[in-house]
Amino acid sequence: xxxxxxxxxxxxxxxxxPLALIAREVVGDKASVETLLPVKASPxxxxxxxxxxxxxxxxxxxxxxGPNLEAFLQRPLNxxxxxxxxxxxxxxxxxxxxxxxxxSPGEASHQHHGHDPHxxxxxxxxxxxxxxxxxxxxxxxxxxxxxxxxxxxxxxxxAMELDRQLMTALAPARDKGFAVYHEGYLHFVKRYExxxxxxxxxxxxxxxxxxxxxxxxxxxxxxxxxxxxxxxxDVSIAMDLAQELNLKVAILDPIGEExxxxxxxxxxxxxxxxxxxxxxxxxxxxx
Ligand SMILES: [Zn+2]
Numbered sequence: 626x627x628x629x630x631x632x633x634x635x636x637x638x639x640x641x642x643p644l645a646l647i648a649r650e651v652v653g654d655k656a657s658v659e660t661l662l663p664v665k666a667s668p669x670x671x672x673x674x675x676x677x678x679x680x681x682x683x684x685x686x687x688x689x690x691g692p693n694l695e696a697f698l699q700r701p702l703n704x705x706x707x708x709x710x711x712x713x714x715x716x717x718x719x720x721x722x723x724x725x726x727x728x729s730p731g732e733a734s735h736q737h738h739g740h741d742p743h744x745x746x747x748x749x750x751x752x753x754x755x756x757x758x759x760x761x762x763x764x765x766x767x768x769x770x771x772x773x774x775x776x777x778x779x780x781x782x783x784a785m786e787l788d789r790q791l792m793t794a795l796a797p798a799r800d801k802g803f804a805v806y807h808e809g810y811l812h813f814v815k816r817y818e819x820x821x822x823x824x825x826x827x828x829x830x831x832x833x834x835x836x837x838x839x840x841x842x843x844x845x846x847x848x849x850x851x852x853x854x855x856x857x858x859d860v861s862i863a864m865d866l867a868q869e870l871n872l873k874v875a876i877l878d879p880i881g882e883e884x885x886x887x888x889x890x891x892x893x894x895x896x897x898x899x900x901x902x903x904x905x906x907x908x909x910x911x912x
């Protein structure tokens with residue numbers, strides 16, 4: 626039998642895995658952290674099941690990015706008390722990269738409000754999220770307040786160190802142009818001053834139109850070294866383009882597959898993918 630003291634009383638439910646990785650650092654063994662979406666599911670477009678609604682209702686705290694990413698959660702979360710949910714998008718102090726205006730017609734209809742919602746790809750945002758979560762958990766579970774606050778502080782120190790490491794490690798990749806599969810990496814790209822020239826599609830479910838593909842070819846031709854695709858989507862259009870323009874191809878995973886067990890690992894893996902494709906180096910320094 627497990628000792629009673631190890632029982633997790635507070636139940637935290639996050640929409641996607643990256644938020645769960647951050648939350649686990651804060652809650653330690655004082656709370657359980659579960660993720661609503663399977664890692665292979667797209668947070669841009671997920672069909673909620675009845676059992677998912679039940680999980681949302683049973684959680685003590687739901688942590689999600691916001692309607693700009695997980696539009697499908699907006700309505701179900703309206704039925705949940707406001708003190709039991711935190712939208713990362715609304716946390717004061719979040720960092721937002723400057724975005725270029727989207728030129729293709731129709732893209733303005735996307736609810737991005739000029740902000741890339743993949744906020745967790747900037748470690749400074751992970752810190753803001755961890756600290757907001759510690760504050761929220763302290764309200765729900767005041768007896769463990771010091772524990773949550775201390776964990777958030779430790780995570781913040783580690784995330785700042787990670788940020789510094791990535792800044793140094795990615796420096797050799799800064800002058801190499803590339804394209805990403807969908808417009809989901811600006812928080813990482815802008816933070817580490819990488820040269821993203823274009824995206825293949827704005828959101829992963831949308832197939833790029835002929836005009837966008839034409840412009841994409843022109844932007845990349847002779848300037849890009851790599852094209853980054855993603856797992857779990859049909860990226861055949863991107864693969865054809867890479868072959869046509871003779872670009873190296875690598876796979877970026879913004880959510881983190883099963884093997885990824887920490888926030889640090891998620892970002893290190895992403896940095897490694899950028900660095901290996903753009904420069905043939907590795908984050909640890911050896912070529
Ligand atoms: Zn995305």
